[in-house]
Amino acid sequence: MFKRRTIASAIAGAALLIATSAFAQFTERTIKWTNGVNEDHSVGLGVKKMQEVLNAKTGGKLKINAFWGGSAGGDLAGAQATRAGTQEIVCTSGSALMGIVKELGVFDLPFLFANEQEAYAVLDGPAGQYFNKKLEAAGLVNLAYWENGFRNLTNSKRPVAKIEDFDGMKVRIMQNTIFLDTFKALGSNPTPMAFGEVFTALETKAIDGQENPFSTIETAKLYEVQKYLSVTRHAYSPFFVLYSKKLWDQLSAQEQAALREAALAGQTVQRDASRAQDAKSLAMLKSRGMVVSEFSPAEKARVVDKLKPIYDKHVPNIGAEAVNVVLDALKKARGG
16 A cells, blocks of 8 residues: 555656656746737636746746726827737737738728628638738737627717718727728728727717727626627728737747647637627627618618729739739638
């Protein structure tokens, strides 16, 4: 009995020694993560999964300290801080990055993707790698493409089911020229604004509406200050999980590999949760009394046609190469 206990203790000790040795290659690090969404967004589940993988891979030595709801500043400020190396990670949509990597403007072109699967096929393939190289050259290492989702319009004035319904509506947009021109072309009065200011601006009627995925509309409680929801799905926003290149280069190869693996595991969980949350959020927004409208197929075709000049104007600014990389990947995804 004593011998068996001694052998078991020796095995346990050896296992502990091996585990300790495996974790010795990792340094204790606290990773600052900033983003604009709240913790109950699907990104929160992605971060939780990412931390679980890091715990298993590093013995808990790499710890994520997440700041939610823009509490550590807006996305653009976060991106600049990440580039400068004063924080490790910013999770943001491409719209906040267009001034840094102009090619990311392709993801803001209206009605580019028909569904999430098309977006995944593009982002997770060679096209995604193309944009990763552009980001890295700008000082940002993209660990994975997560999902913000398809954007939809809300407002406090009227249902929007045709082009004419946009007329004169003051709509908050993200701070980029493609969204500005898109909503101008539809007849509205687009107003760039940081997301942290949106609820109050809607509440005080400084603006009439805004556009975001269903889950963001729910988690930010915009249903409290918005009556009408239009299922426009006018743009698909990926989230980029961006690590500071300056700080990335200070990590060991093992730490880098663990972070990439964790971000990809988080991607799977976050995307699945995002799609489920989108459906759940739409149902919840209806239950909160929001009046929901959609474009008919004919009206959507009319809207898409109205927005063709946006492509003509912005493709030269984005870069024809970047746009063609995405369009070629889309063609393959659609079996073309």
